[in-house]
Amino acid sequence: MQNPIISIRNLSVEFNSIKVLDDINLDIYQDDFIGIAGPNGAGKSTLIKTLLNLNNYTGEINLWDKPLNKFKNWNYIGYLPQSPNQYSHQFPATVEEIVALGLISSLDFPRILDKKSLQRVKDILTELEIIDLTKTSIHDLSGGQRQRVWLAKALVSEPKVLILDEPTNALDPEIRQVFYKQITKLHKQGVAIILITHDTSDIGTYAKKLLLLDTKVIFWGEFSDICNSDKMSSYFGEAAKHLICHQHE
Amino acid sequence: MNNLINILQYQFVERAIIAGLFLGIVCAVMGVFLVLRKMSLIGDGLAHISFGAIAIGIVFGFYPLVTAIPLVIIASLIIYALTRKHIIEGDAIIGILASLGLAMGVILSSISTGFNVDIFSYLFGNILSITQPDLLFVIIGSIIILSIIILFYQEFMAISFNPEQAQISGIPVTILDILFSIITALTVLMSIKLAGALLVSALIILPASSSLQIAKSFQNTVLLAIVFALVSILIGIIISFVFNIPTGATIVTVNAIIFFAILIIKLLKAKELSYRNM
Numbered sequence: 001m002q003n004p005i006i007s008i009r010n011l012s013v014e015f016n017s018i019k020v021l022d023d024i025n026l027d028i029y030q031d032d033f034i035g036i037a038g039p040n041g042a043g044k045s046t047l048i049k050t051l052l053n054l055n056n057y058t059g060e061i062n063l064w065d066k067p068l069n070k071f072k073n074w075n076y077i078g079y080l081p082q083s084p085n086q087y088s089h090q091f092p093a094t095v096e097e098i099v100a101l102g103l104i105s106s107l108d109f110p111r112i113l114d115k116k117s118l119q120r121v122k123d124i125l126t127e128l129e130i131i132d133l134t135k136t137s138i139h140d141l142s143g144g145q146r147q148r149v150w151l152a153k154a155l156v157s158e159p160k161v162l163i164l165d166e167p168t169n170a171l172d173p174e175i176r177q178v179f180y181k182q183i184t185k186l187h188k189q190g191v192a193i194i195l196i197t198h199d200t201s202d203i204g205t206y207a208k209k210l211l212l213l214d215t216k217v218i219f220w221g222e223f224s225d226i227c228n229s230d231k232m233s234s235y236f237g238e239a240a241k242h243l244i245c246h247q248h249e
Numbered sequence: 250m251n252n253l254i255n256i257l258q259y260q261f262v263e264r265a266i267i268a269g270l271f272l273g274i275v276c277a278v279m280g281v282f283l284v285l286r287k288m289s290l291i292g293d294g295l296a297h298i299s300f301g302a303i304a305i306g307i308v309f310g311f312y313p314l315v316t317a318i319p320l321v322i323i324a325s326l327i328i329y330a331l332t333r334k335h336i337i338e339g340d341a342i343i344g345i346l347a348s349l350g351l352a353m354g355v356i357l358s359s360i361s362t363g364f365n366v367d368i369f370s371y372l373f374g375n376i377l378s379i380t381q382p383d384l385l386f387v388i389i390g391s392i393i394i395l396s397i398i399i400l401f402y403q404e405f406m407a408i409s410f411n412p413e414q415a416q417i418s419g420i421p422v423t424i425l426d427i428l429f430s431i432i433t434a435l436t437v438l439m440s441i442k443l444a445g446a447l448l449v450s451a452l453i454i455l456p457a458s459s460s461l462q463i464a465k466s467f468q469n470t471v472l473l474a475i476v477f478a479l480v481s482i483l484i485g486i487i488i489s490f491v492f493n494i495p496t497g498a499t500i501v502t503v504n505a506i507i508f509f510a511i512l513i514i515k516l517l518k519a520k521e522l523s524y525r526n527m
Contacts, residue, residue, distance in 0.1 A: 052417045074419035081414065091285055091410055094466045101407045105418040111403045137465040 003065060005030050005076075005161060005192060006051065011059035013043070013050055020046045022216045024059070030160065033193045035207030037200065042214045044196045045082060048163055052079060075106035078159030080150050082166045082196075095133045095141070095149050096121055102153035124156045128182065144175035151182065161192040168202065180206055256490055264384050265376040265486055265496070271391040272440050272452070273478035278398055279436045280457030280478075281471050282429070285409045291328060292450035294343030295437040298324045300446035301353030303371045308361045313371070314386060317438055324350070325434035329426060351446075374445025374497035376486065383442055390439045394432045401425060406467055443482075444497035455504035456481070462511045477507050 004027035011024040021043045028034060036044050050057050053068055061068040064076065099121050104111055125131040128148045133141065141149065147167070154162060164183070168176045184206060187193050195207055203210065210226055212219040219226045256262050283289055299321050306316035324346050332339040358368040370378060379387075398405065404425055407415040416422045440449045460473035485500030 054413065054416065072419065074417065077417075079414070079417055090461050092461060092464050092467055092470045093410070097406075097467050098410070101403070101410060101414075101418070104403055104407055104415075104420060107403075110400045113403070135466075 007062040009060040013055055013057045030192050033187050033208045035203030036196045036211045038213035075157035076160045078154035078162040080154045080164045080167050093138050094135050099152045099156050102156040106157040124152045128152050163194045165196045261377050264379050268379050268384050268387045269482040271387050272443050273482045274475050275391045275394050275436055276452040277456040277474035277478035280453040281474050282409050284457040289454045290343050292453040294347040296446040296449040297347035298350035299438055299441050301350035304354040304357040304368050308357045321434045322431050325430040329430040372446050376443040376496045379442050387439050390435050448497050448501045451501040455508050459508040459511050462515050
């Protein structure tokens with residue numbers, strides 16, 4: 001039995017004395033593709049940000065068998081945040097410069113970009129078919145192009161797990177499909193995927209396990225288990241249940 | 250041309266130009282990070298605090314920087330700490346400490362009439378009066394600040410782009426923010442003789458703001474800001490010497506002319522483009 005890459009025990013998070021996460025227990029493995037779902041305010045993004053050491057918490061979090069506060073290999077984790085476009089509208093940067101920022105976690109001090117690093121940036125841009133945008137300003141990109149640039153930034157350090165927080169919110173259906181095709185390909189190459197989305201059909205189509213969250217864990221496990229239970233209808237409704245479970249029949 | 254060569258023969262002009270070149274580079278580079286982090290006003294605030302801190306040194310008979318360096322660094326760290334913990338808004342604490350610094354300077358200069366000329370040279374600045382120890386401070390300070398920026402260039406860029414994502418990359422954001430606050434304080438202190446407490450923030454904000462209008466990459470923004478700063482300082486020193494007008498104010502005016510010229514050209518180009526697309 002392989003060790004979990006992420007292990008969470010009795011995790012609770014409070015903001016202003018309000019419990020946002022309550023007694024969460026999870027083990028995530030290298031071959032997992034997990035969909036995290038739940039209503040607004042269920043604590044989905046809080047869970048991810050806590051895993052990324054951005055929140056205070058009680059309980060225990062281990063990443064690759066190391067306690068979170070002692071974990072140093074941040075290049076193991078690629079993260080595509082919910083609102084990656086939150087930067088100064090003035091910020092002057094090319095696609096190459098932004099993607100290179102994703103390498104910081106894998107560079108030793110002084111973190112100066114050498115030829116090898118720049119080649120890695122070129123490789124990931126080629127892989128995601130945006131190499132022709134290398135010297136383009138990030139302000140001159142379309143929504144779909146920008147999303148690929150953020151994905152390139154998340155992937156450039158060759159992470160072992162990729163965390164996607166509502167990654168396709170602003171994308172039209174065609175670009176969305178291309179995006180998920182790339183994610184599925186990455187998963188096949190051995191990258192664990194954690195996907196938060198409101199879109200139940202995306203979860204049903206791509207994820208293998210479901211974490212249903214509403215401050216507490218409502219369901220955690222294989223789709224086949226939840227599809228046979230009442231929880232599915234009560235949380236998603238009959239139509240969504242059909243859509244999700246149909247993919248896993 | 251002969252006049253220009255004559256100007257350069259004066260030792261004080263030579264010192265002014267050397268100091269100006271170092272300060273131009275440091276202010277331009279720091280300016281890019283400060284403007285992008287929406288911290289432009291901190292230069293203004295720290296400059297006013299510097300005025301009070303320098304006055305304390307002059308009144309008590311120390312070399313002014315002996316009192317100014319620790320006091321301004323402490324003020325910069327207080328601004329950072331209070332802003333970070335959201336105890337008070339950044340612009341409010343900058344305003345409060347700046348007013349206090351200026352008030353201290355005015356009170357101390359009024360009770361020690363003999364030192365007024367010295368103190369007010371820091372308020373309005375005069376790079377032509379820069380002394381050998383001042384020049385040494387500028388050169389050593391500039392080398393330290395630029396070395397820190399070069400060593401942590403990627404980290405400072407990542408924090409300016411998005412502090413939360415920088416932290417997720419394993420960057421020690423708080424430690425680097427503290428380091429950045431210290432070098433911001435040093436930059437302001439070094440520049441105060443050049444432009445004076447009232448105008449020093451312009452040296453930090455203007456070259457970066459001009460550059461941000463046209464540069465497409467971060468690297469070019471930094472390089473262009475340095476070019477604008479150096480051109481303004483050299484032209485400013487020469488004009489001020491030839492026409493016998495205050496150097497700091499002339500440098501800031503040249504900087505402002507460059508900024509508005511770029512802005513107007515950019516707006517005209519945008520207008521032309523929108524006509525073409527109609």
